[in-house]
Amino acid sequence: MQVYLPIAEMSVNALLVLVMGGLVGFLSGMFGVGGGFLMTPLLIFIGVPPAIAVGTQANQLVAASVSGVLAHWRRNNVDVKMGVVMLAGGFVGTAIGVWIFGLLQRMGQIDFAITVSYVFFLGTIGAMMLVESSRAMLRRRAPSGGRGKLHRHSWLHGLPLKMRFQRSKLYISALLPAGIGLVGGMLVAIMGIGGGFILVPAMIYILNMPTGLVAGTSLFQIIFTTAVATLLQAASNQTVDVMLAFLLLVGGVVGAQFGTRTGTRLRGEHARLMLSLLVVGVALMLAWGLVVRPDDLFSITSGVS
Known part of the structure:
Protein backbone atom coordinates (compact mmCIF):
# COMPACT_ATOMS: atom_id res chain seq x y z
CA MET A 1 0.00 0.00 0.00
CA GLN A 2 1.50 3.31 -1.13
CA VAL A 3 1.22 6.41 1.06
CA TYR A 4 2.27 9.94 0.19
CA LEU A 5 4.78 11.79 2.38
CA PRO A 6 3.95 15.53 2.17
CA ILE A 7 7.27 16.90 3.47
CA ALA A 8 9.47 14.43 1.60
CA GLU A 9 7.21 14.90 -1.47
CA MET A 10 7.25 11.21 -2.45
CA SER A 11 5.29 7.97 -2.06
CA VAL A 12 6.51 4.94 -0.11
CA ASN A 13 5.27 1.43 0.67
CA ALA A 14 3.60 1.68 4.10
CA LEU A 15 4.21 -2.00 4.94
CA LEU A 16 7.91 -1.66 4.15
CA VAL A 17 8.25 1.36 6.44
CA LEU A 18 6.38 -0.46 9.24
CA VAL A 19 8.76 -3.43 8.95
CA MET A 20 11.75 -1.08 9.01
CA GLY A 21 10.40 0.60 12.15
CA GLY A 22 9.88 -2.78 13.80
CA LEU A 23 13.43 -3.89 12.98
CA VAL A 24 14.94 -0.70 14.41
CA GLY A 25 12.72 -0.92 17.49
CA PHE A 26 13.90 -4.51 18.02
CA LEU A 27 17.54 -3.37 17.90
CA SER A 28 16.75 -0.47 20.23
CA GLY A 29 15.39 -2.75 22.93
CA MET A 30 18.05 -5.41 22.40
CA PHE A 31 21.17 -3.23 22.47
CA GLY A 32 20.00 0.08 23.97
CA VAL A 33 21.32 2.00 20.95
CA GLY A 34 18.22 3.81 19.72
CA GLY A 35 18.57 2.23 16.27
CA GLY A 36 18.86 5.53 14.42
CA PHE A 37 22.26 4.58 13.00
CA LEU A 38 20.40 1.97 10.95
CA MET A 39 17.10 3.77 10.29
CA THR A 40 18.57 6.86 8.63
CA PRO A 41 20.57 4.81 6.06
CA LEU A 42 17.52 2.59 5.44
CA LEU A 43 15.33 5.61 4.72
CA ILE A 44 18.01 7.02 2.41
CA PHE A 45 18.22 3.68 0.60
CA ILE A 46 14.47 3.76 -0.21
CA GLY A 47 14.76 7.29 -1.58
CA VAL A 48 13.90 9.59 1.33
CA PRO A 49 16.05 12.77 1.21
CA PRO A 50 18.79 12.58 3.90
CA ALA A 51 17.70 15.82 5.61
CA ILE A 52 14.10 14.52 5.94
CA ALA A 53 15.35 11.10 7.08
CA VAL A 54 17.41 12.67 9.87
CA GLY A 55 14.71 15.04 11.10
CA THR A 56 11.87 12.51 10.97
CA GLN A 57 13.38 9.32 12.31
CA ALA A 58 14.60 11.10 15.45
CA ASN A 59 10.88 11.24 16.29
CA GLN A 60 10.61 7.48 15.87
CA LEU A 61 13.44 7.01 18.35
CA VAL A 62 11.36 8.67 21.06
CA ALA A 63 8.66 6.00 20.93
CA ALA A 64 11.07 3.09 20.50
CA SER A 65 13.19 4.34 23.40
CA VAL A 66 10.17 4.84 25.69
CA SER A 67 9.02 1.31 24.94
CA GLY A 68 12.49 -0.07 25.62
CA VAL A 69 12.98 1.94 28.84
CA LEU A 70 9.68 0.69 30.28
CA ALA A 71 10.82 -2.88 29.74
CA HIS A 72 14.23 -2.19 31.35
CA TRP A 73 12.59 -0.23 34.18
CA ARG A 74 10.54 -3.27 35.18
CA ILE A 110 23.80 18.61 4.38
CA ASP A 111 23.28 15.39 2.36
CA PHE A 112 27.02 14.89 1.80
CA ALA A 113 27.82 15.79 5.42
CA ILE A 114 25.30 13.27 6.78
CA THR A 115 26.65 10.41 4.65
CA VAL A 116 30.32 11.14 5.40
CA SER A 117 29.56 11.45 9.12
CA TYR A 118 27.89 8.05 9.11
CA VAL A 119 30.78 6.38 7.29
CA PHE A 120 33.36 7.89 9.68
CA PHE A 121 31.57 7.34 12.99
CA LEU A 122 30.08 3.94 12.20
CA GLY A 123 33.30 2.64 10.68
CA THR A 124 35.49 3.81 13.56
CA ILE A 125 33.24 2.81 16.44
CA GLY A 126 32.18 -0.45 14.80
CA ALA A 127 35.77 -1.54 14.19
CA MET A 128 36.78 -0.71 17.78
CA MET A 129 33.81 -2.62 19.20
CA LEU A 130 34.51 -5.59 16.92
CA VAL A 131 38.12 -5.86 18.12
CA GLU A 132 37.20 -5.46 21.79
CA SER A 133 34.30 -7.90 21.78
CA SER A 134 36.39 -10.51 19.95
CA ARG A 135 39.15 -10.17 22.55
CA ALA A 136 36.60 -10.46 25.37
CA MET A 137 35.27 -13.71 23.93
CA LEU A 138 38.80 -15.09 23.56
CA ARG A 139 39.66 -14.14 27.15
CA ARG A 140 36.53 -15.90 28.39
CA ARG A 141 37.56 -19.11 26.63
CA ALA A 142 41.18 -18.92 27.81
CA PRO A 143 42.03 -20.14 31.33
CA SER A 144 42.26 -17.30 33.85
CA GLY A 145 45.27 -16.93 36.11
CA GLY A 146 43.37 -14.86 38.64
CA ARG A 147 40.78 -12.19 39.07
CA GLY A 148 41.61 -8.86 37.45
CA LYS A 149 40.66 -5.42 38.60
CA LEU A 150 36.99 -4.55 38.58
CA HIS A 151 37.64 -1.06 37.15
CA ARG A 152 40.52 0.41 35.18
CA HIS A 153 41.19 4.01 36.05
CA SER A 154 42.74 6.69 33.84
CA TRP A 155 43.36 10.45 34.06
CA LEU A 156 39.68 10.97 33.20
CA HIS A 157 38.71 9.65 36.61
CA GLY A 158 40.76 12.41 38.26
CA LEU A 159 38.53 15.20 36.91
CA PRO A 160 36.74 17.49 39.42
CA LEU A 161 33.03 17.65 40.36
CA LYS A 162 32.95 14.09 41.70
CA MET A 163 29.54 12.55 42.13
CA ARG A 164 28.40 9.22 43.56
CA PHE A 165 26.08 7.04 41.48
CA GLN A 166 24.73 4.42 43.88
CA ARG A 167 22.89 2.34 41.31
CA SER A 168 26.02 1.88 39.17
CA LYS A 169 28.32 1.77 42.23
CA LEU A 170 30.53 4.52 40.78
CA TYR A 171 32.22 7.62 42.18
CA ILE A 172 33.33 9.67 39.18
CA SER A 173 33.41 13.23 37.85
CA ALA A 174 30.02 14.44 36.61
CA LEU A 175 31.89 15.97 33.66
CA LEU A 176 32.35 12.52 32.13
CA PRO A 177 28.67 11.53 31.71
CA ALA A 178 27.75 15.15 30.86
CA GLY A 179 30.41 15.23 28.13
CA ILE A 180 29.24 11.90 26.73
CA GLY A 181 25.67 13.22 26.72
CA LEU A 182 26.79 16.39 24.88
CA VAL A 183 28.32 14.33 22.07
CA GLY A 184 25.20 12.17 21.93
CA GLY A 185 22.97 15.24 21.67
CA MET A 186 24.95 16.60 18.73
CA LEU A 187 24.72 13.26 16.95
CA VAL A 188 20.94 13.19 17.44
CA ALA A 189 20.55 16.54 15.70
CA ILE A 190 23.11 16.18 12.91
CA MET A 191 22.83 12.47 12.08
CA GLY A 192 19.33 11.66 13.35
CA ILE A 193 20.59 8.96 15.69
CA GLY A 194 20.10 8.34 19.36
CA GLY A 195 23.87 8.15 19.69
CA GLY A 196 23.62 4.77 21.37
CA PHE A 197 26.38 3.23 19.27
CA ILE A 198 28.71 5.79 20.88
CA LEU A 199 26.94 6.16 24.24
CA VAL A 200 26.89 2.43 24.98
CA PRO A 201 30.64 1.81 24.43
CA ALA A 202 31.51 5.08 26.22
CA MET A 203 29.38 4.16 29.23
CA ILE A 204 31.05 0.75 29.41
CA TYR A 205 34.67 1.66 28.74
CA ILE A 206 34.92 5.26 30.01
CA LEU A 207 32.42 5.33 32.86
CA ASN A 208 32.92 1.62 33.74
CA MET A 209 29.17 1.17 34.20
CA PRO A 210 27.84 -2.38 34.72
CA THR A 211 26.79 -3.77 31.34
CA GLY A 212 23.34 -4.69 32.63
CA LEU A 213 22.51 -1.03 33.37
CA VAL A 214 23.92 0.49 30.20
CA ALA A 215 21.09 -0.26 27.75
CA GLY A 216 18.28 1.03 29.96
CA THR A 217 20.19 4.15 31.05
CA SER A 218 21.21 4.93 27.46
CA LEU A 219 17.60 4.67 26.27
CA PHE A 220 16.43 6.87 29.18
CA GLN A 221 18.73 9.67 27.99
CA ILE A 222 17.87 9.11 24.32
CA ILE A 223 14.14 9.69 24.98
CA PHE A 224 14.61 13.32 25.96
CA THR A 225 17.40 14.32 23.57
CA THR A 226 15.54 12.92 20.56
CA ALA A 227 12.31 14.61 21.63
CA VAL A 228 14.07 17.98 21.88
CA ALA A 229 15.87 17.38 18.57
CA THR A 230 12.57 16.62 16.82
CA LEU A 231 10.93 19.80 18.09
CA LEU A 232 13.91 21.95 17.15
CA GLN A 233 14.25 20.36 13.70
CA ALA A 234 10.55 20.88 12.97
CA ALA A 235 10.61 24.51 14.13
CA SER A 236 13.98 25.56 12.70
CA ASN A 237 14.61 23.43 9.60
CA GLN A 238 11.15 22.00 8.64
CA THR A 239 12.54 18.50 8.09
CA VAL A 240 9.99 16.37 10.01
CA ASP A 241 7.45 14.40 7.95
CA VAL A 242 4.51 13.52 10.22
CA MET A 243 3.17 10.66 8.07
CA LEU A 244 6.55 8.97 7.86
CA ALA A 245 7.11 9.48 11.59
CA PHE A 246 3.75 7.84 12.41
CA LEU A 247 4.55 4.70 10.42
CA LEU A 248 7.97 4.41 12.05
CA LEU A 249 6.46 4.94 15.50
CA VAL A 250 3.99 2.06 15.18
CA GLY A 251 6.64 -0.41 14.07
CA GLY A 252 9.22 0.83 16.58
CA VAL A 253 7.06 0.43 19.68
CA VAL A 254 6.21 -3.18 18.88
CA GLY A 255 9.74 -4.14 17.90
CA ALA A 256 11.33 -2.67 21.07
CA GLN A 257 9.36 -5.00 23.34
CA PHE A 258 10.60 -8.12 21.56
CA GLY A 259 14.15 -6.74 21.38
CA THR A 260 14.32 -6.16 25.14
CA ARG A 261 13.31 -9.74 25.88
CA THR A 262 15.93 -11.06 23.47
CA GLY A 263 18.67 -8.81 24.85
CA THR A 264 18.32 -10.19 28.39
CA ARG A 265 19.27 -13.66 27.10
CA LEU A 266 22.58 -12.55 25.50
CA ARG A 267 25.99 -12.35 27.13
CA GLY A 268 27.48 -8.87 27.14
CA GLU A 269 30.35 -9.72 24.77
CA HIS A 270 28.03 -11.56 22.38
CA ALA A 271 25.67 -8.57 22.19
CA ARG A 272 28.61 -6.21 21.55
CA LEU A 273 29.96 -8.49 18.80
CA MET A 274 26.60 -8.61 17.02
CA LEU A 275 26.18 -4.84 17.32
CA SER A 276 29.71 -4.18 15.99
CA LEU A 277 29.14 -6.39 12.94
CA LEU A 278 25.90 -4.56 12.18
CA VAL A 279 27.54 -1.13 12.59
CA VAL A 280 30.48 -2.02 10.31
CA GLY A 281 28.11 -3.46 7.70
CA VAL A 282 26.04 -0.27 7.52
CA ALA A 283 29.23 1.83 7.27
CA LEU A 284 30.48 -0.25 4.33
CA MET A 285 27.15 0.09 2.50
CA LEU A 286 27.21 3.87 2.89
CA ALA A 287 30.87 4.07 1.84
CA TRP A 288 30.02 2.10 -1.30
CA GLY A 289 27.29 4.61 -2.11
CA LEU A 290 29.86 7.42 -1.98
CA VAL A 291 32.22 5.84 -4.52
CA VAL A 292 29.87 3.94 -6.87
CA ARG A 293 29.01 5.60 -10.17
CA PRO A 294 25.56 7.28 -9.86
CA ASP A 295 22.78 6.70 -12.40
CA ASP A 296 22.54 10.44 -13.05
CA LEU A 297 25.96 12.07 -13.33
CA PHE A 298 24.61 15.63 -13.27
CA SER A 299 21.67 17.39 -11.68
CA ILE A 300 21.08 20.81 -13.20
CA THR A 301 18.40 23.24 -12.06
CA SER A 302 17.66 26.52 -13.69
CA GLY A 303 15.36 29.37 -12.87
CA VAL A 304 13.47 31.65 -15.21
CA SER A 305 14.05 35.31 -14.50
Missing part, protein backbone atom coordinates in the same frame (compact mmCIF):
# COMPACT_ATOMS: atom_id res chain seq x y z
CA ARG A 75 13.83 -5.16 35.52
CA ASN A 76 15.42 -2.31 37.56
CA ASN A 77 18.07 -1.81 34.86
CA VAL A 78 18.02 2.02 34.72
CA ASP A 79 20.39 4.37 36.58
CA VAL A 80 18.19 7.48 36.65
CA LYS A 81 20.78 9.72 38.30
CA MET A 82 23.37 8.88 35.66
CA GLY A 83 20.79 9.46 32.93
CA VAL A 84 19.87 12.89 34.28
CA VAL A 85 23.50 14.02 34.36
CA MET A 86 23.96 12.82 30.79
CA LEU A 87 20.83 14.77 29.83
CA ALA A 88 22.35 18.02 31.06
CA GLY A 89 25.04 17.71 28.43
CA GLY A 90 22.64 16.18 25.91
CA PHE A 91 20.35 19.20 25.78
CA VAL A 92 23.28 21.54 25.12
CA GLY A 93 24.66 19.23 22.44
CA THR A 94 21.26 18.95 20.73
CA ALA A 95 20.88 22.73 20.47
CA ILE A 96 24.39 23.04 18.99
CA GLY A 97 23.73 20.19 16.57
CA VAL A 98 20.48 21.69 15.25
CA TRP A 99 22.30 24.97 14.60
CA ILE A 100 25.07 23.17 12.68
CA PHE A 101 22.45 21.17 10.74
CA GLY A 102 20.68 24.35 9.63
CA LEU A 103 23.97 25.96 8.63
CA LEU A 104 24.96 22.98 6.45
CA GLN A 105 21.46 22.89 4.95
CA ARG A 106 21.69 26.53 3.89
CA MET A 107 25.11 25.81 2.37
CA GLY A 108 23.64 22.92 0.34
CA GLN A 109 26.06 20.40 1.90
Whole structure:
Protein backbone atom coordinates (compact mmCIF):
# COMPACT_ATOMS: atom_id res chain seq x y z
CA MET A 1 0.00 0.00 0.00
CA GLN A 2 1.50 3.31 -1.13
CA VAL A 3 1.22 6.41 1.06
CA TYR A 4 2.27 9.94 0.19
CA LEU A 5 4.78 11.79 2.38
CA PRO A 6 3.95 15.53 2.17
CA ILE A 7 7.27 16.90 3.47
CA ALA A 8 9.47 14.43 1.60
CA GLU A 9 7.21 14.90 -1.47
CA MET A 10 7.25 11.21 -2.45
CA SER A 11 5.29 7.97 -2.06
CA VAL A 12 6.51 4.94 -0.11
CA ASN A 13 5.27 1.43 0.67
CA ALA A 14 3.60 1.68 4.10
CA LEU A 15 4.21 -2.00 4.94
CA LEU A 16 7.91 -1.66 4.15
CA VAL A 17 8.25 1.36 6.44
CA LEU A 18 6.38 -0.46 9.24
CA VAL A 19 8.76 -3.43 8.95
CA MET A 20 11.75 -1.08 9.01
CA GLY A 21 10.40 0.60 12.15
CA GLY A 22 9.88 -2.78 13.80
CA LEU A 23 13.43 -3.89 12.98
CA VAL A 24 14.94 -0.70 14.41
CA GLY A 25 12.72 -0.92 17.49
CA PHE A 26 13.90 -4.51 18.02
CA LEU A 27 17.54 -3.37 17.90
CA SER A 28 16.75 -0.47 20.23
CA GLY A 29 15.39 -2.75 22.93
CA MET A 30 18.05 -5.41 22.40
CA PHE A 31 21.17 -3.23 22.47
CA GLY A 32 20.00 0.08 23.97
CA VAL A 33 21.32 2.00 20.95
CA GLY A 34 18.22 3.81 19.72
CA GLY A 35 18.57 2.23 16.27
CA GLY A 36 18.86 5.53 14.42
CA PHE A 37 22.26 4.58 13.00
CA LEU A 38 20.40 1.97 10.95
CA MET A 39 17.10 3.77 10.29
CA THR A 40 18.57 6.86 8.63
CA PRO A 41 20.57 4.81 6.06
CA LEU A 42 17.52 2.59 5.44
CA LEU A 43 15.33 5.61 4.72
CA ILE A 44 18.01 7.02 2.41
CA PHE A 45 18.22 3.68 0.60
CA ILE A 46 14.47 3.76 -0.21
CA GLY A 47 14.76 7.29 -1.58
CA VAL A 48 13.90 9.59 1.33
CA PRO A 49 16.05 12.77 1.21
CA PRO A 50 18.79 12.58 3.90
CA ALA A 51 17.70 15.82 5.61
CA ILE A 52 14.10 14.52 5.94
CA ALA A 53 15.35 11.10 7.08
CA VAL A 54 17.41 12.67 9.87
CA GLY A 55 14.71 15.04 11.10
CA THR A 56 11.87 12.51 10.97
CA GLN A 57 13.38 9.32 12.31
CA ALA A 58 14.60 11.10 15.45
CA ASN A 59 10.88 11.24 16.29
CA GLN A 60 10.61 7.48 15.87
CA LEU A 61 13.44 7.01 18.35
CA VAL A 62 11.36 8.67 21.06
CA ALA A 63 8.66 6.00 20.93
CA ALA A 64 11.07 3.09 20.50
CA SER A 65 13.19 4.34 23.40
CA VAL A 66 10.17 4.84 25.69
CA SER A 67 9.02 1.31 24.94
CA GLY A 68 12.49 -0.07 25.62
CA VAL A 69 12.98 1.94 28.84
CA LEU A 70 9.68 0.69 30.28
CA ALA A 71 10.82 -2.88 29.74
CA HIS A 72 14.23 -2.19 31.35
CA TRP A 73 12.59 -0.23 34.18
CA ARG A 74 10.54 -3.27 35.18
CA ARG A 75 13.83 -5.16 35.52
CA ASN A 76 15.42 -2.31 37.56
CA ASN A 77 18.07 -1.81 34.86
CA VAL A 78 18.02 2.02 34.72
CA ASP A 79 20.39 4.37 36.58
CA VAL A 80 18.19 7.48 36.65
CA LYS A 81 20.78 9.72 38.30
CA MET A 82 23.37 8.88 35.66
CA GLY A 83 20.79 9.46 32.93
CA VAL A 84 19.87 12.89 34.28
CA VAL A 85 23.50 14.02 34.36
CA MET A 86 23.96 12.82 30.79
CA LEU A 87 20.83 14.77 29.83
CA ALA A 88 22.35 18.02 31.06
CA GLY A 89 25.04 17.71 28.43
CA GLY A 90 22.64 16.18 25.91
CA PHE A 91 20.35 19.20 25.78
CA VAL A 92 23.28 21.54 25.12
CA GLY A 93 24.66 19.23 22.44
CA THR A 94 21.26 18.95 20.73
CA ALA A 95 20.88 22.73 20.47
CA ILE A 96 24.39 23.04 18.99
CA GLY A 97 23.73 20.19 16.57
CA VAL A 98 20.48 21.69 15.25
CA TRP A 99 22.30 24.97 14.60
CA ILE A 100 25.07 23.17 12.68
CA PHE A 101 22.45 21.17 10.74
CA GLY A 102 20.68 24.35 9.63
CA LEU A 103 23.97 25.96 8.63
CA LEU A 104 24.96 22.98 6.45
CA GLN A 105 21.46 22.89 4.95
CA ARG A 106 21.69 26.53 3.89
CA MET A 107 25.11 25.81 2.37
CA GLY A 108 23.64 22.92 0.34
CA GLN A 109 26.06 20.40 1.90
CA ILE A 110 23.80 18.61 4.38
CA ASP A 111 23.28 15.39 2.36
CA PHE A 112 27.02 14.89 1.80
CA ALA A 113 27.82 15.79 5.42
CA ILE A 114 25.30 13.27 6.78
CA THR A 115 26.65 10.41 4.65
CA VAL A 116 30.32 11.14 5.40
CA SER A 117 29.56 11.45 9.12
CA TYR A 118 27.89 8.05 9.11
CA VAL A 119 30.78 6.38 7.29
CA PHE A 120 33.36 7.89 9.68
CA PHE A 121 31.57 7.34 12.99
CA LEU A 122 30.08 3.94 12.20
CA GLY A 123 33.30 2.64 10.68
CA THR A 124 35.49 3.81 13.56
CA ILE A 125 33.24 2.81 16.44
CA GLY A 126 32.18 -0.45 14.80
CA ALA A 127 35.77 -1.54 14.19
CA MET A 128 36.78 -0.71 17.78
CA MET A 129 33.81 -2.62 19.20
CA LEU A 130 34.51 -5.59 16.92
CA VAL A 131 38.12 -5.86 18.12
CA GLU A 132 37.20 -5.46 21.79
CA SER A 133 34.30 -7.90 21.78
CA SER A 134 36.39 -10.51 19.95
CA ARG A 135 39.15 -10.17 22.55
CA ALA A 136 36.60 -10.46 25.37
CA MET A 137 35.27 -13.71 23.93
CA LEU A 138 38.80 -15.09 23.56
CA ARG A 139 39.66 -14.14 27.15
CA ARG A 140 36.53 -15.90 28.39
CA ARG A 141 37.56 -19.11 26.63
CA ALA A 142 41.18 -18.92 27.81
CA PRO A 143 42.03 -20.14 31.33
CA SER A 144 42.26 -17.30 33.85
CA GLY A 145 45.27 -16.93 36.11
CA GLY A 146 43.37 -14.86 38.64
CA ARG A 147 40.78 -12.19 39.07
CA GLY A 148 41.61 -8.86 37.45
CA LYS A 149 40.66 -5.42 38.60
CA LEU A 150 36.99 -4.55 38.58
CA HIS A 151 37.64 -1.06 37.15
CA ARG A 152 40.52 0.41 35.18
CA HIS A 153 41.19 4.01 36.05
CA SER A 154 42.74 6.69 33.84
CA TRP A 155 43.36 10.45 34.06
CA LEU A 156 39.68 10.97 33.20
CA HIS A 157 38.71 9.65 36.61
CA GLY A 158 40.76 12.41 38.26
CA LEU A 159 38.53 15.20 36.91
CA PRO A 160 36.74 17.49 39.42
CA LEU A 161 33.03 17.65 40.36
CA LYS A 162 32.95 14.09 41.70
CA MET A 163 29.54 12.55 42.13
CA ARG A 164 28.40 9.22 43.56
CA PHE A 165 26.08 7.04 41.48
CA GLN A 166 24.73 4.42 43.88
CA ARG A 167 22.89 2.34 41.31
CA SER A 168 26.02 1.88 39.17
CA LYS A 169 28.32 1.77 42.23
CA LEU A 170 30.53 4.52 40.78
CA TYR A 171 32.22 7.62 42.18
CA ILE A 172 33.33 9.67 39.18
CA SER A 173 33.41 13.23 37.85
CA ALA A 174 30.02 14.44 36.61
CA LEU A 175 31.89 15.97 33.66
CA LEU A 176 32.35 12.52 32.13
CA PRO A 177 28.67 11.53 31.71
CA ALA A 178 27.75 15.15 30.86
CA GLY A 179 30.41 15.23 28.13
CA ILE A 180 29.24 11.90 26.73
CA GLY A 181 25.67 13.22 26.72
CA LEU A 182 26.79 16.39 24.88
CA VAL A 183 28.32 14.33 22.07
CA GLY A 184 25.20 12.17 21.93
CA GLY A 185 22.97 15.24 21.67
CA MET A 186 24.95 16.60 18.73
CA LEU A 187 24.72 13.26 16.95
CA VAL A 188 20.94 13.19 17.44
CA ALA A 189 20.55 16.54 15.70
CA ILE A 190 23.11 16.18 12.91
CA MET A 191 22.83 12.47 12.08
CA GLY A 192 19.33 11.66 13.35
CA ILE A 193 20.59 8.96 15.69
CA GLY A 194 20.10 8.34 19.36
CA GLY A 195 23.87 8.15 19.69
CA GLY A 196 23.62 4.77 21.37
CA PHE A 197 26.38 3.23 19.27
CA ILE A 198 28.71 5.79 20.88
CA LEU A 199 26.94 6.16 24.24
CA VAL A 200 26.89 2.43 24.98
CA PRO A 201 30.64 1.81 24.43
CA ALA A 202 31.51 5.08 26.22
CA MET A 203 29.38 4.16 29.23
CA ILE A 204 31.05 0.75 29.41
CA TYR A 205 34.67 1.66 28.74
CA ILE A 206 34.92 5.26 30.01
CA LEU A 207 32.42 5.33 32.86
CA ASN A 208 32.92 1.62 33.74
CA MET A 209 29.17 1.17 34.20
CA PRO A 210 27.84 -2.38 34.72
CA THR A 211 26.79 -3.77 31.34
CA GLY A 212 23.34 -4.69 32.63
CA LEU A 213 22.51 -1.03 33.37
CA VAL A 214 23.92 0.49 30.20
CA ALA A 215 21.09 -0.26 27.75
CA GLY A 216 18.28 1.03 29.96
CA THR A 217 20.19 4.15 31.05
CA SER A 218 21.21 4.93 27.46
CA LEU A 219 17.60 4.67 26.27
CA PHE A 220 16.43 6.87 29.18
CA GLN A 221 18.73 9.67 27.99
CA ILE A 222 17.87 9.11 24.32
CA ILE A 223 14.14 9.69 24.98
CA PHE A 224 14.61 13.32 25.96
CA THR A 225 17.40 14.32 23.57
CA THR A 226 15.54 12.92 20.56
CA ALA A 227 12.31 14.61 21.63
CA VAL A 228 14.07 17.98 21.88
CA ALA A 229 15.87 17.38 18.57
CA THR A 230 12.57 16.62 16.82
CA LEU A 231 10.93 19.80 18.09
CA LEU A 232 13.91 21.95 17.15
CA GLN A 233 14.25 20.36 13.70
CA ALA A 234 10.55 20.88 12.97
CA ALA A 235 10.61 24.51 14.13
CA SER A 236 13.98 25.56 12.70
CA ASN A 237 14.61 23.43 9.60
CA GLN A 238 11.15 22.00 8.64
CA THR A 239 12.54 18.50 8.09
CA VAL A 240 9.99 16.37 10.01
CA ASP A 241 7.45 14.40 7.95
CA VAL A 242 4.51 13.52 10.22
CA MET A 243 3.17 10.66 8.07
CA LEU A 244 6.55 8.97 7.86
CA ALA A 245 7.11 9.48 11.59
CA PHE A 246 3.75 7.84 12.41
CA LEU A 247 4.55 4.70 10.42
CA LEU A 248 7.97 4.41 12.05
CA LEU A 249 6.46 4.94 15.50
CA VAL A 250 3.99 2.06 15.18
CA GLY A 251 6.64 -0.41 14.07
CA GLY A 252 9.22 0.83 16.58
CA VAL A 253 7.06 0.43 19.68
CA VAL A 254 6.21 -3.18 18.88
CA GLY A 255 9.74 -4.14 17.90
CA ALA A 256 11.33 -2.67 21.07
CA GLN A 257 9.36 -5.00 23.34
CA PHE A 258 10.60 -8.12 21.56
CA GLY A 259 14.15 -6.74 21.38
CA THR A 260 14.32 -6.16 25.14
CA ARG A 261 13.31 -9.74 25.88
CA THR A 262 15.93 -11.06 23.47
CA GLY A 263 18.67 -8.81 24.85
CA THR A 264 18.32 -10.19 28.39
CA ARG A 265 19.27 -13.66 27.10
CA LEU A 266 22.58 -12.55 25.50
CA ARG A 267 25.99 -12.35 27.13
CA GLY A 268 27.48 -8.87 27.14
CA GLU A 269 30.35 -9.72 24.77
CA HIS A 270 28.03 -11.56 22.38
CA ALA A 271 25.67 -8.57 22.19
CA ARG A 272 28.61 -6.21 21.55
CA LEU A 273 29.96 -8.49 18.80
CA MET A 274 26.60 -8.61 17.02
CA LEU A 275 26.18 -4.84 17.32
CA SER A 276 29.71 -4.18 15.99
CA LEU A 277 29.14 -6.39 12.94
CA LEU A 278 25.90 -4.56 12.18
CA VAL A 279 27.54 -1.13 12.59
CA VAL A 280 30.48 -2.02 10.31
CA GLY A 281 28.11 -3.46 7.70
CA VAL A 282 26.04 -0.27 7.52
CA ALA A 283 29.23 1.83 7.27
CA LEU A 284 30.48 -0.25 4.33
CA MET A 285 27.15 0.09 2.50
CA LEU A 286 27.21 3.87 2.89
CA ALA A 287 30.87 4.07 1.84
CA TRP A 288 30.02 2.10 -1.30
CA GLY A 289 27.29 4.61 -2.11
CA LEU A 290 29.86 7.42 -1.98
CA VAL A 291 32.22 5.84 -4.52
CA VAL A 292 29.87 3.94 -6.87
CA ARG A 293 29.01 5.60 -10.17
CA PRO A 294 25.56 7.28 -9.86
CA ASP A 295 22.78 6.70 -12.40
CA ASP A 296 22.54 10.44 -13.05
CA LEU A 297 25.96 12.07 -13.33
CA PHE A 298 24.61 15.63 -13.27
CA SER A 299 21.67 17.39 -11.68
CA ILE A 300 21.08 20.81 -13.20
CA THR A 301 18.40 23.24 -12.06
CA SER A 302 17.66 26.52 -13.69
CA GLY A 303 15.36 29.37 -12.87
CA VAL A 304 13.47 31.65 -15.21
CA SER A 305 14.05 35.31 -14.50
